[in-house]
Amino acid sequence: MTTTPEQIAAWVAQGESATLELKKSTAEKDRACRTLCALANGRGGRVLFGVTPAGKVVGQTIVDRTLEELAQEFQHFEPPLFPTVERVGVAPGLEVLAVSVAHSARVVSFRGVAYERVLNTTRTMTREAYQRRLQEELHAVQRWENQPAEGWEAARLDARELELTLEESIRRGRIEDPGTRQPLEILRGLGLLVEGDRLSRAAVVLFCTQETPLPDFPQLLLKVARFKGATRDEFLDNRQFHGNAFALMRKAERFLIESLPVAGRIVPGRMERVDTPLLPMEALREALANAFVHRDYAIGGGSVGVALYDDRLEIVSIGDLHFGLTPEALLREHESRPWNPMIAHAFYRRGIIETWGRGTLKIARAMGDAGLEPPSLEVRAGAVVVTFALPRKTTGKTTGKTTGKTTGKTPEAVLRLLSGDPNLTVPELAARLGKSQPTIHRALRSLRESGRLMRVGPDKGGYWQVLDD
Structure with a gap:
């Protein structure tokens, strides 16, 4: 599709970023080629010649010599890179050159130096990043x-x-x-x-059996800890286990079941209190499976860590994100490229993971079904950290009174709507009440814990049943 002046204006309006750089003219072609090298080593992107860094579209006069000099610069890419060059007229006699490159599966250098893009800045690629990219190049055959x-x-x-x-x-x-x-x-x-x-x-x-990993494989390690407060200053529990990935995952699940706070509710018609973990176990199992499947086992001192604080749960997997994945991308639809495909396939066959590339989406959905915000993901000091915020414990009674954020008018309004139409969905409830979907999820969770509402059937095709109208 041909690039138009309107498309140029839309790109410029977004400003320089990890995928866009602006250059006033091709006189800056050397620096521009460094950026094209960095973009190819990242997610791909484009350089616009004829636009000032401040975002003013000024254009430049383009002649055959202009394109020839640019092509000569392109010859210094190794391995060869073939950028797409488009000429876009922006004023009489003035054009913008839009030069685009796609992500390269191989590490690209310009004049013998590899570059990377960090936010809106081009810099020489760090040794760590260069080694990681080389590992990714060899990944299909040697890992x-x-x-x-x-x-x-x-x-x-x-x-x-x-x-x-x-x-x-x-x-x-x-x-x-x-x-x-x-x-x-x-x-x-x-x-x-x-x-x-x-x-x-x-x-x-x-x-491997529990006794055999040492001394050959010290990284087959699980660390679990319960801390007092929100820092690591004081332990309430601190244990370590060696063994195979399946056994370690079971131990991690057991630790969470034993250590997680519970939310209690009184069910109408039953003289007993029902306790459930504050976080849905489906989401936690998926997060643990991801940690064991995708961690970097090449790091001898590595491990999977489960750290429980008063306000949050952290699942820590030693290693980095690869193949251009970012924490933000993991919470959207994305292609799966497991760092350990042999291990991932065994987990799939065992039934622990169902579909590659959807683990983080399943976590977010399970949290949403429980009326909770999805966890945050970040890369921190050579590890991928998944953080679940712990909700404030609530105790519901048959009177329908609850404690916590959802106390107030929203649960009652939700209950009234569901009394009239039990098939309403969360988006429909949010639209009718003018509330956010997380607010509706919290209200539904409050009503369910207080015994005033229950879900009959699956998420898709089921309906709500009001128990205390």
Whole structure:
């Protein structure tokens, strides 16, 4: 599609960013090529010649020599880069050059130097970033998990965990029955052998026994802690476990079930209080699975950490985000490129993860269904941190009175609407009441905890039943 002056104006209005740089003229072509190199090493983007850094579209006179000099500069990209160049008339005799590049699967350098884009600035790529990009280039054929586990044999693995994985995979139709329960054949069927019959490191991650990871694999580690207050100054609980990823995930789940605060409610017609964790376990299981599947096992001192504070829960996975993914992108529809595809596939066959690329979306949906905000994601000091804010505990009674933010008019208004139409959705309730969807989720959660409202059937196709009108 041809770029128009209106499109140029729209890009300029957004300002310089991680994908856009403005140059007054091609006299700045050297610096512009550094930026094109950085954009190719990032998410792709464009440079506009004929626009001042302040955003004023001034254009420039473009002649054949202008394009020839630019093409000569392009020859200094390694590997070769072929930017798209468009001429857009903005005034009589004046044009803007829109030069675009796509993301490159290989690390690109300009005049022997690799560059990266950080916000709206181009800089020389750091050694860490350069090494990470090289790892990503080699990822399809050579990575930590698909290397042989030196000195390891199938006899050192947990045979029960292997059989459990096979049986569950068969039950879900995700693997053919090999007709034998010999560990080596199970591993072969799971795609966890390399160089013939040698165990891969992924096989050790998934099936080593609790006693065997040390000293070869100290990173097969789970750390769990309960802190007093909102800082790490004082421990109430602090434990560490070694073992395979499946076993460690079970221990993490057990720690959360035992340690998370609960919300209580009195159910009408029953002389007992029902307690449930303050955070939905479906969301927490998905977050834990993501941590074990996507962490960087190449870091010898790495681990998965579960840290519970008075106001939040943090699940920490050592490693970085790869392939251009950002924390913001993870909470939107995105393509999945697991850093450990062999480990991820075993989790999929086991039924712990269902669809690659949707884990974070499932977490956000589970939190929304519980009337809670989705967790935040950030990369912090070489680790991916998922933070769940703990809601204030509420205790609902048959009178319908609740404590917390949802006390007030919104729950009553929601209840009145659902009394008249039990099929209303959260967006419809929000639109009718002029409230945000998170506010409606909190109101629904308050009504459910107080025993005044219940959901009948699934999220899609079900309906609301008012218990205390």
